[in-house]
Amino acid sequence: MKVTVVGAGAVGATVADNIARKELCTELVLLDIKEGLAEGKAQDMMQTAALLGFDTRITGSTNDYSKTAGSHVVVITSGIPRKPGMTREELIGTNAGIVKNVCDNILKNSPDAIIIVISNPMDTMTYLALSSTGLSKNRIIGMGGALDSSRFKYQLSRGLNCNPSDLNAIVIGGHGDTTMIPLIRFATWNSVPVTKFLTAEQQQQIVNDTMVGGATLTKLIGTSAWYAPGASGAALVEAIVRDEKKLFSCCVSLNGEYGQKDICLGVPVIIGKNGWEKIVDFGLSADEQAAFNKSADAVRNMNNVLKSL
Numbered sequence: 001m002k003v004t005v006v007g008a009g010a011v012g013a014t015v016a017d018n019i020a021r022k023e024l025c026t027e028l029v030l031l032d033i034k035e036g037l038a039e040g041k042a043q044d045m046m047q048t049a050a051l052l053g054f055d056t057r058i059t060g061s062t063n064d065y066s067k068t069a070g071s072h073v074v075v076i077t078s079g080i081p082r083k084p085g086m087t088r089e090e091l092i093g094t095n096a097g098i099v100k101n102v103c104d105n106i107l108k109n110s111p112d113a114i115i116i117v118i119s120n121p122m123d124t125m126t127y128l129a130l131s132s133t134g135l136s137k138n139r140i141i142g143m144g145g146a147l148d149s150s151r152f153k154y155q156l157s158r159g160l161n162c163n164p165s166d167l168n169a170i171v172i173g174g175h176g177d178t179t180m181i182p183l184i185r186f187a188t189w190n191s192v193p194v195t196k197f198l199t200a201e202q203q204q205q206i207v208n209d210t211m212v213g214g215a216t217l218t219k220l221i222g223t224s225a226w227y228a229p230g231a232s233g234a235a236l237v238e239a240i241v242r243d244e245k246k247l248f249s250c251c252v253s254l255n256g257e258y259g260q261k262d263i264c265l266g267v268p269v270i271i272g273k274n275g276w277e278k279i280v281d282f283g284l285s286a287d288e289q290a291a292f293n294k295s296a297d298a299v300r301n302m303n304n305v306l307k308s309l
Contacts, residue, residue: 001025001241004071004110005233006102007078008032008060010223011118013041014230015075015237020045020056022234024241029068031061033078038062069109073240075233076102076129079119091120092305099125100132107133114139114275116236117251118229122175124302126251126264138275142251144175145266147232149249151213152182155206156189160197166190170249171210172258172266172282173295180266181291182210186282239271252276259289260296263303 003025005016009032016030032038042060049055061067068074079095099119106113115133117126117140126142133140148171150164157164169187173180184203187194195203209216217225239246250269254260257279258267268280284292 002027002029002071003237003241004029004031004068004074004106004113006031006068006074006076006106007119008034008038008041009077010226011229011233012075012077013045014226015077015118015233016041016058017045018231018234019237020049020054020058021052022238023054023056024234024238025056025072028056028058029061029071030058031063031065031068033063035062065105065109068106071106071110071113073116073237074106074110074113075116075118075237076106076125077118077233078102079125092124092302095119095121095125096128096306099128103129103133107135114141114240116141116143116233118143118233120175120224121302123179123251123264123266123299124306127253127303128306130253130264136275137253137255138277140253140264141236141271141276142175142264142266143229143233143236144180144251145171145249146236147229148175148180148182148210148213148266150228150232152187152206152210155209155213156187156194159202159206160189160194162189167194169194170268170282172249172268173292174265174299175251176298177212177215179295179298180211181288181295182207183282183288185285185288236271240273240275243273245270245272245277247271247280250276252279254279257281258284258292260293263296263300265292265296265299 030038039060042058122144130140152169153164153167269276270278
Protein backbone atom coordinates (compact mmCIF):
# COMPACT_ATOMS: atom_id res chain seq x y z
CA MET A 1 0.00 0.00 0.00
CA LYS A 2 1.34 3.41 -1.01
CA VAL A 3 0.15 6.84 0.12
CA THR A 4 1.29 10.28 -1.01
CA VAL A 5 1.00 13.56 0.86
CA VAL A 6 1.45 16.64 -1.31
CA GLY A 7 2.67 19.61 0.67
CA ALA A 8 5.33 19.21 3.36
CA GLY A 9 4.31 22.19 5.45
CA ALA A 10 2.96 21.90 8.96
CA VAL A 11 -0.32 20.23 7.96
CA GLY A 12 1.19 17.89 5.38
CA ALA A 13 4.01 16.82 7.65
CA THR A 14 1.53 16.15 10.47
CA VAL A 15 -0.64 14.04 8.15
CA ALA A 16 2.44 12.06 7.15
CA ASP A 17 3.61 11.66 10.75
CA ASN A 18 0.22 10.29 11.82
CA ILE A 19 0.09 7.91 8.85
CA ALA A 20 3.56 6.56 9.62
CA ARG A 21 2.92 6.13 13.35
CA LYS A 22 -0.24 4.14 12.59
CA GLU A 23 1.52 2.11 9.86
CA LEU A 24 -1.29 2.77 7.41
CA CYS A 25 0.92 1.97 4.41
CA THR A 26 4.23 0.33 3.58
CA GLU A 27 5.41 3.30 1.51
CA LEU A 28 4.71 6.97 2.14
CA VAL A 29 5.80 9.77 -0.19
CA LEU A 30 5.99 13.37 1.01
CA LEU A 31 6.23 15.86 -1.86
CA ASP A 32 6.77 19.62 -1.89
CA ILE A 33 7.79 22.29 -4.37
CA LYS A 34 10.38 23.81 -2.01
CA GLU A 35 13.82 22.33 -2.57
CA GLY A 36 14.83 19.88 0.15
CA LEU A 37 11.86 20.47 2.45
CA ALA A 38 10.11 17.16 1.86
CA GLU A 39 13.38 15.24 1.85
CA GLY A 40 14.41 16.81 5.15
CA LYS A 41 11.13 16.18 6.90
CA ALA A 42 11.01 12.61 5.56
CA GLN A 43 14.46 11.92 6.99
CA ASP A 44 13.52 13.51 10.30
CA MET A 45 10.44 11.29 10.56
CA MET A 46 12.37 8.18 9.53
CA GLN A 47 14.81 8.88 12.34
CA THR A 48 11.94 8.37 14.79
CA ALA A 49 11.07 4.92 13.40
CA ALA A 50 13.41 3.02 15.72
CA LEU A 51 12.05 4.95 18.71
CA LEU A 52 8.36 4.69 17.80
CA GLY A 53 8.50 1.22 16.29
CA PHE A 54 6.88 1.78 12.90
CA ASP A 55 7.89 0.11 9.64
CA THR A 56 6.49 2.55 7.08
CA ARG A 57 9.17 3.78 4.66
CA ILE A 58 8.96 7.54 4.13
CA THR A 59 10.47 9.18 1.03
CA GLY A 60 10.73 12.91 0.35
CA SER A 61 10.56 14.46 -3.11
CA THR A 62 11.04 17.94 -4.50
CA ASN A 63 8.33 18.17 -7.16
CA ASP A 64 9.18 14.79 -8.69
CA TYR A 65 5.78 13.22 -9.17
CA SER A 66 7.24 10.04 -10.65
CA LYS A 67 8.07 9.01 -7.08
CA THR A 68 4.35 9.09 -6.26
CA ALA A 69 3.48 6.52 -8.95
CA GLY A 70 1.08 3.81 -7.86
CA SER A 71 -0.33 5.67 -4.88
CA HIS A 72 -3.63 4.32 -3.59
CA VAL A 73 -4.51 7.48 -1.65
CA VAL A 74 -3.23 11.04 -2.16
CA VAL A 75 -3.70 13.82 0.38
CA ILE A 76 -3.42 17.37 -0.98
CA THR A 77 -2.40 19.97 1.60
CA SER A 78 -0.44 22.30 -0.67
CA GLY A 79 -1.24 25.98 -0.95
CA ILE A 80 -0.73 29.09 1.12
CA PRO A 81 -2.13 28.98 4.67
CA ARG A 82 -4.45 31.53 6.22
CA LYS A 83 -2.92 34.51 8.00
CA PRO A 84 -4.63 36.46 10.79
CA GLY A 85 -7.60 38.37 9.39
CA MET A 86 -7.56 36.42 6.12
CA THR A 87 -10.63 34.50 5.05
CA ARG A 88 -10.56 31.15 3.28
CA GLU A 89 -12.22 32.87 0.32
CA GLU A 90 -9.18 35.11 -0.19
CA LEU A 91 -7.08 32.00 -0.83
CA ILE A 92 -8.99 30.96 -3.96
CA GLY A 93 -6.92 32.77 -6.57
CA THR A 94 -3.58 31.34 -5.50
CA ASN A 95 -4.60 27.90 -4.30
CA ALA A 96 -6.85 27.02 -7.26
CA GLY A 97 -3.88 26.96 -9.62
CA ILE A 98 -1.84 24.92 -7.16
CA VAL A 99 -4.53 22.30 -6.56
CA LYS A 100 -5.33 21.87 -10.25
CA ASN A 101 -1.65 21.39 -11.10
CA VAL A 102 -1.24 18.87 -8.29
CA CYS A 103 -4.27 16.86 -9.42
CA ASP A 104 -3.02 16.76 -13.02
CA ASN A 105 0.41 15.50 -11.99
CA ILE A 106 -0.90 13.00 -9.45
CA LEU A 107 -3.27 11.34 -11.91
CA LYS A 108 -0.57 11.02 -14.57
CA ASN A 109 1.26 8.74 -12.16
CA SER A 110 -1.57 7.28 -10.06
CA PRO A 111 -4.70 7.15 -12.23
CA ASP A 112 -6.61 5.04 -9.68
CA ALA A 113 -5.87 7.18 -6.64
CA ILE A 114 -8.47 8.39 -4.16
CA ILE A 115 -7.87 12.09 -3.46
CA ILE A 116 -8.36 13.79 -0.09
CA VAL A 117 -8.39 17.59 -0.26
CA ILE A 118 -7.30 19.69 2.72
CA SER A 119 -6.19 22.85 0.89
CA ASN A 120 -8.32 25.92 1.59
CA PRO A 121 -10.92 27.10 0.77
CA MET A 122 -11.59 23.40 1.11
CA ASP A 123 -15.13 23.18 -0.28
CA THR A 124 -14.18 25.09 -3.43
CA MET A 125 -10.89 23.23 -3.85
CA THR A 126 -12.78 19.92 -3.59
CA TYR A 127 -15.23 21.10 -6.24
CA LEU A 128 -12.28 22.16 -8.43
CA ALA A 129 -10.56 18.79 -7.99
CA LEU A 130 -13.71 16.97 -9.04
CA SER A 131 -14.58 19.20 -12.00
CA SER A 132 -11.03 19.43 -13.36
CA THR A 133 -10.20 15.72 -13.16
CA GLY A 134 -13.45 14.12 -14.26
CA LEU A 135 -12.93 11.36 -11.70
CA SER A 136 -15.75 9.37 -10.16
CA LYS A 137 -17.23 11.57 -7.44
CA ASN A 138 -16.58 8.89 -4.80
CA ARG A 139 -12.83 9.33 -5.27
CA ILE A 140 -12.74 13.02 -4.28
CA ILE A 141 -13.14 13.79 -0.58
CA GLY A 142 -12.83 17.12 1.22
CA MET A 143 -11.57 16.77 4.78
CA GLY A 144 -13.21 19.82 6.43
CA GLY A 145 -16.20 18.25 8.16
CA ALA A 146 -14.04 15.68 9.92
CA LEU A 147 -11.94 18.47 11.41
CA ASP A 148 -14.94 20.64 12.32
CA SER A 149 -16.63 17.67 14.00
CA SER A 150 -13.50 17.01 16.06
CA ARG A 151 -13.48 20.64 17.14
CA PHE A 152 -17.19 20.34 18.02
CA LYS A 153 -16.44 17.35 20.26
CA TYR A 154 -13.65 19.33 21.93
CA GLN A 155 -15.99 22.20 22.75
CA LEU A 156 -18.66 19.78 23.98
CA SER A 157 -16.12 17.98 26.18
CA ARG A 158 -15.24 21.29 27.82
CA GLY A 159 -18.88 22.10 28.46
CA LEU A 160 -19.65 18.63 29.80
CA ASN A 161 -16.29 18.05 31.52
CA CYS A 162 -16.02 14.67 29.82
CA ASN A 163 -13.67 12.73 27.56
CA PRO A 164 -14.04 13.76 23.87
CA SER A 165 -13.85 10.10 22.80
CA ASP A 166 -17.11 9.45 24.68
CA LEU A 167 -18.93 11.89 22.37
CA ASN A 168 -20.61 11.52 19.01
CA ALA A 169 -21.14 14.86 17.29
CA ILE A 170 -21.12 16.05 13.71
CA VAL A 171 -20.78 19.29 11.77
CA ILE A 172 -22.21 19.64 8.26
CA GLY A 173 -22.23 22.40 5.65
CA GLY A 174 -19.31 24.48 4.44
CA HIS A 175 -15.88 24.48 6.06
CA GLY A 176 -16.03 28.13 7.02
CA ASP A 177 -16.58 30.25 10.11
CA THR A 178 -20.06 31.29 8.94
CA THR A 179 -21.05 28.29 6.82
CA MET A 180 -20.56 25.28 9.10
CA ILE A 181 -23.53 23.83 10.99
CA PRO A 182 -22.80 22.00 14.27
CA LEU A 183 -25.76 19.65 14.72
CA ILE A 184 -26.06 19.78 18.49
CA ARG A 185 -29.52 18.15 18.32
CA PHE A 186 -27.83 14.91 17.21
CA ALA A 187 -24.84 15.09 19.58
CA THR A 188 -24.66 12.36 22.23
CA TRP A 189 -22.58 11.49 25.29
CA ASN A 190 -22.39 7.70 25.33
CA SER A 191 -25.75 7.54 23.52
CA VAL A 192 -27.48 10.14 25.73
CA PRO A 193 -28.33 13.45 24.00
CA VAL A 194 -26.01 16.20 25.23
CA THR A 195 -28.99 18.55 25.30
CA LYS A 196 -30.06 16.78 28.52
CA PHE A 197 -26.98 18.12 30.29
CA LEU A 198 -26.58 21.61 28.82
CA THR A 199 -28.73 24.72 29.02
CA ALA A 200 -29.85 26.43 25.82
CA GLU A 201 -27.29 29.18 26.48
CA GLN A 202 -24.49 26.64 26.96
CA GLN A 203 -25.48 24.84 23.78
CA GLN A 204 -25.42 28.06 21.77
CA GLN A 205 -22.02 29.03 23.19
CA ILE A 206 -20.58 25.64 22.22
CA VAL A 207 -21.97 26.00 18.70
CA ASN A 208 -20.54 29.53 18.42
CA ASP A 209 -17.11 28.48 19.71
CA THR A 210 -17.05 25.56 17.27
CA MET A 211 -17.80 27.79 14.30
CA VAL A 212 -14.87 30.13 15.03
CA GLY A 213 -12.53 27.30 16.04
CA GLY A 214 -10.22 27.75 13.07
CA ALA A 215 -10.17 31.54 13.25
CA THR A 216 -9.46 31.39 17.00
CA LEU A 217 -6.38 29.26 16.43
CA THR A 218 -5.21 31.43 13.51
CA LYS A 219 -5.37 34.47 15.79
CA LEU A 220 -3.55 32.70 18.62
CA ILE A 221 -0.69 31.12 16.65
CA GLY A 222 -0.46 33.44 13.65
CA THR A 223 -1.25 30.86 10.97
CA SER A 224 -3.57 27.95 10.24
CA ALA A 225 -3.67 25.08 12.72
CA TRP A 226 -1.94 21.81 11.86
CA TYR A 227 -2.23 19.14 14.57
CA ALA A 228 -6.00 18.58 14.32
CA PRO A 229 -6.14 19.09 10.52
CA GLY A 230 -3.27 16.62 10.14
CA ALA A 231 -4.92 14.05 12.41
CA SER A 232 -8.22 14.50 10.53
CA GLY A 233 -6.57 13.86 7.17
CA ALA A 234 -4.82 10.76 8.51
CA ALA A 235 -8.10 9.46 9.99
CA LEU A 236 -9.68 9.55 6.52
CA VAL A 237 -6.68 7.73 5.06
CA GLU A 238 -7.05 5.08 7.76
CA ALA A 239 -10.75 4.61 7.01
CA ILE A 240 -9.92 4.06 3.33
CA VAL A 241 -6.91 1.75 3.58
CA ARG A 242 -8.49 -0.33 6.35
CA ASP A 243 -11.93 -0.29 4.73
CA GLU A 244 -13.46 0.78 8.04
CA LYS A 245 -16.89 1.82 6.70
CA LYS A 246 -16.68 4.64 9.22
CA LEU A 247 -19.05 7.61 9.33
CA PHE A 248 -17.45 11.03 8.90
CA SER A 249 -18.71 14.41 7.85
CA CYS A 250 -16.88 15.10 4.58
CA CYS A 251 -17.15 17.49 1.67
CA VAL A 252 -18.48 15.44 -1.24
CA SER A 253 -20.38 15.98 -4.48
CA LEU A 254 -24.14 16.28 -4.03
CA ASN A 255 -26.69 15.38 -6.67
CA GLY A 256 -29.98 16.07 -4.95
CA GLU A 257 -28.96 14.80 -1.51
CA TYR A 258 -29.81 17.28 1.24
CA GLY A 259 -31.63 19.32 -1.42
CA GLN A 260 -28.49 20.44 -3.29
CA LYS A 261 -26.89 19.77 -6.68
CA ASP A 262 -23.67 20.72 -8.49
CA ILE A 263 -21.79 21.47 -5.29
CA CYS A 264 -19.36 19.82 -2.89
CA LEU A 265 -20.42 20.29 0.71
CA GLY A 266 -20.02 18.62 4.09
CA VAL A 267 -22.52 15.84 4.82
CA PRO A 268 -22.40 12.54 6.76
CA VAL A 269 -20.79 9.84 4.61
CA ILE A 270 -19.44 6.31 4.99
CA ILE A 271 -15.72 6.05 4.18
CA GLY A 272 -14.20 2.77 2.99
CA LYS A 273 -11.83 1.28 0.45
CA ASN A 274 -13.65 2.91 -2.48
CA GLY A 275 -13.53 6.41 -1.04
CA TRP A 276 -16.85 7.78 0.16
CA GLU A 277 -19.37 5.03 -0.37
CA LYS A 278 -22.71 6.35 0.89
CA ILE A 279 -24.32 9.61 1.97
CA VAL A 280 -26.29 9.23 5.20
CA ASP A 281 -29.51 11.26 5.48
CA PHE A 282 -29.90 12.58 9.05
CA GLY A 283 -33.35 14.03 8.37
CA LEU A 284 -32.79 17.72 9.04
CA SER A 285 -35.38 19.94 10.65
CA ALA A 286 -36.74 22.89 8.69
CA ASP A 287 -34.35 25.27 10.47
CA GLU A 288 -31.36 22.99 9.92
CA GLN A 289 -32.22 22.60 6.24
CA ALA A 290 -32.55 26.37 5.88
CA ALA A 291 -29.10 26.80 7.44
CA PHE A 292 -27.70 24.14 5.09
CA ASN A 293 -29.20 25.90 2.06
CA LYS A 294 -27.70 29.19 3.22
CA SER A 295 -24.32 27.50 3.61
CA ALA A 296 -24.63 26.05 0.11
CA ASP A 297 -25.36 29.51 -1.31
CA ALA A 298 -22.20 30.90 0.30
CA VAL A 299 -20.04 28.05 -1.00
CA ARG A 300 -21.60 28.33 -4.46
CA ASN A 301 -20.63 32.02 -4.51
CA MET A 302 -17.04 31.01 -3.81
CA ASN A 303 -17.19 28.37 -6.54
CA ASN A 304 -18.31 31.04 -8.99
CA VAL A 305 -15.00 32.82 -8.42
CA LEU A 306 -13.31 29.88 -10.15
CA LYS A 307 -15.07 30.80 -13.39
CA SER A 308 -13.41 34.20 -13.44
CA LEU A 309 -9.87 32.89 -12.91
